[in-house]
Amino acid sequence: MKTVSSTKPVTITHSSEEGLINSSQDLGWEYIVFNEYQLAPTQISYPAFPQHNLYLCLATRPYRIHHWMGKQRYVGIYSRGDIGITPAGIASIYRTEGNDHFLQIQIERQFLHQVAQNTDEIDASTVDLIPKFRERNPQIEQIIMMLYSELHQGSGWGSKLYIESLSNALAVNLLRDYSVKKTNFNLHPGGLSDSKLLLVTDYINDNIDTEIKLSDLAALAGISQFHFSRLFKKSVGMSPHKFVMQQRVERAKPLLKNPHLSVTEIALLCGFNSHSHFGKYFRQFTGFTPKQYRAG
Numbered sequence: 299m300k301t302v303s304s305t306k307p308v309t310i311t312h313s314s315e316e317g318l319i320n321s322s323q324d325l326g327w328e329y330i331v332f333n334e335y336q337l338a339p340t341q342i343s344y345p346a347f348p349q350h351n352l353y354l355c356l357a358t359r360p361y362r363i364h365h366w367m368g369k370q371r372y373v374g375i376y377s378r379g380d381i382g383i384t385p386a387g388i389a390s391i392y393r394t395e396g397n398d399h400f401l402q403i404q405i406e407r408q409f410l411h412q413v414a415q416n417t418d419e420i421d422a423s424t425v426d427l428i429p430k431f432r433e434r435n436p437q438i439e440q441i442i443m444m445l446y447s448e449l450h451q452g453s454g455w456g457s458k459l460y461i462e463s464l465s466n467a468l469a470v471n472l473l474r475d476y477s478v479k480k481t482n483f484n485l486h487p488g489g490l491s492d493s494k495l496l497l498v499t500d501y502i503n504d505n506i507d508t509e510i511k512l513s514d515l516a517a518l519a520g521i522s523q524f525h526f527s528r529l530f531k532k533s534v535g536m537s538p539h540k541f542v543m544q545q546r547v548e549r550a551k552p553l554l555k556n557p558h559l560s561v562t563e564i565a566l567l568c569g570f571n572s573h574s575h576f577g578k579y580f581r582q583f584t585g586f587t588p589k590q591y592r593a594g
Contacts, residue, residue, distance in 0.1 A: 316337070316342075317335040317336050317337040317398075318333060318334070318335055319334050319335065319336055320333070320334040320449055320450065321333045321334070321449075322449055325449075326458070327461050327465075328461075328462065328465075329405065329406045329409035329465055330403055330404060330405050330406070330409070330445075330465050330468075331349075331403070331404040332401065332402075332403055332404075332445055332446070332449050333401070333402045333403075333404075334356075334399075334400075334401055334402075334446070334449065335398070335399070335400055335401075335402065336397070336398070336399045337394070337397070337398045337399075338397060338398075339361075339394050339395055339396060339397065339398075340393070340394060340398075341364075341391070341392070341393035341394075342391070342392065342393075343389070343390070343391040344384070344389060344390045344391070345389055346386075346387050346388055346389040347384075347386060347387075347404065348386055348387070348407065349386055349404040349405055349406055349407060350383070350384070350385055350386045350404070350405045350407060350410065350427050350472075351383070351384040351385075351386075351402060351403070351404055351405075352381065352382070352383055352402070352403040352404075352405065352438075352442075352468075352472070353381065353382040353383075353384070353400050353401065353402055353403075354379070354380075354381055354400060354401045354403075354439060354442050354443075355376045355377060355378055355379065355380040355381075355382075355398075355399070355400050356378055356399040356400055356401060357376065357377065357378055357396065357397065357398060357399045357400070358378060358399075358544065358545065358548040359377075359396060359397070359499060359503060359545070359548075360375050360376065360377035360378075360396075360495055360496065360499050360533075360534065361375070361376060361377075361394055361395055361396025361397070361398070362374070362375055362376075362394075362395040362396065362492065362496070363375070363376045363392055363393070363394050363395070364392060364393040364394075365382070365390065365391070365392040365393075365431055366390060366391040366392070367384055367388055367390045367429050367431065368388050368389070368390075368429070370429070370431075372431035372432065374431075374432060374492055375492045375495050375496065375533070376394075376432065377495075377499075377533065377534045377535070378534065378535065379434065379439055379534070379535040379536075380432050380433070380434065380535075381430065381432075381433040381434070381435055381438060381439065382430055382431055382432065382433070383427055383428070383429055383430040383433070383472075383476055384429060385426060385427045385428065385429055386407045386426070386427075388429065401442060401446060403442065403445070403468075405465075405468070405469065405472070407426075409465070409469060410425045410426075410427075410469055410472070410473060411425050413425075413466060413469040413470060413473065414473055425473060425477060425478075426477065426478045427472060427476050427477060427478070428476050428477070428478055430476060434535060435471070435475060437471050438468065438471050438472070438475070441464055441467050441468045441471065442468070444464055445461070445464050445465075445468070448460065448461060448464070488529070488532045489529050489530070489532035489533030489534075490519060490526075490529045490530060490532075490533045494518075494519045494520075495530075495533050495534075497518055497519070498515050498518055498519055498530070499534075499541075501514075501515070501518055502515070502541070502542055502545055503545060503549075506542075506545055506546055506549050506568060506569050507566075507567055507568060507569045508569060509569070510542050510569070512526070512527065512538055512539075515530075515538055526538070542569075543579045543582075543583070544583055546568040546569050546570060546579070547568075547579055547580050547583045547584065549567075549568045550564050550565075550567075550568045550576070550580065550588070551584075551591070553567060553568070554588055554591055554592040555592070561573060561576070561577075561588045561589065561592075564576070564588070565588075576588060
């Protein structure tokens with residue numbers, strides 16, 4: 299993964315409605331707009347928004363991305379939990395080589411100024427954000443996912459205060475970690491190389507219905523099991539075992555909508571060794587039992 303100056307590709311203007319599946323536009327949220335998108339492999343361009351834009355990848359399978367932001371280009375792997383930041387006033391273009399599922403959070407520039415002015419630890423003169431192509435930040439990810447939950451629940455009693463509290467927490471974390479005074483523009487967080495990560499994740503998805511051993515994955519990457527586990531977690535934010543379980547749950551979701559397959563049959567098709575084993579991990583990742591998900 300690297301950043302280089304490069305001639306930009308032909309731009310394809312992105313409609314704000316294309317691929318949009320959820321939005322906070324009509325929920326009365328102040329200072330931020332929260333959008334959820336699902337897009338097939340494509341190349342799209344975004345104008346220089348007056349707001350800061352924050353992106354969180356929700357895709358369950360890693361994919362390669364080509365991202366132009368201003369004069370810089372990033373080429374690498376995006377996976378669930380990766381965060382990108384496009385500061386206000388910077389146009390961007392990206393091309394994906396896999397199905398994309400992401401959250402876009404637009405944050406008013408003036409809102410960051412207001413938060414900075416009310417926070418003694420932050421210099422209000424440094425409230426602009428630095429660009430980030432691929433970042434891991436558990437605190438910010440957690441806040442975004444709490445907002446995501448509210449997006450799906452819609453407005454309700456106490457919701458406005460809760461949204462304002464989360465919005466302020468998000469702004470403070472962004473200012474603390476990514477304001478212009480931060481000069482460590484680190485695009486190399488470590489982990490497996492792009493080619494090895496794709497090789498391993500493709501192997502997992504191609505063999506999801508069979509026993510997948512850590513030794514086999516490490517052998518594919520050509521490194522020891524210890525180093526593989528550590529580097530894999532740096533790359534995707536979870537252990538190899540948890541990632542495999544997540545992929546099995548994702549494979550099971552569409553199968554549960556098929557009334558001709560029993561839950562036990564689906565469990566075996568997705569690599570789980572029993573009905574109870576399937577139920578344990580399905581509930582862990584979705585909050586529902588397989589039967590509840592099927593009935594929903």
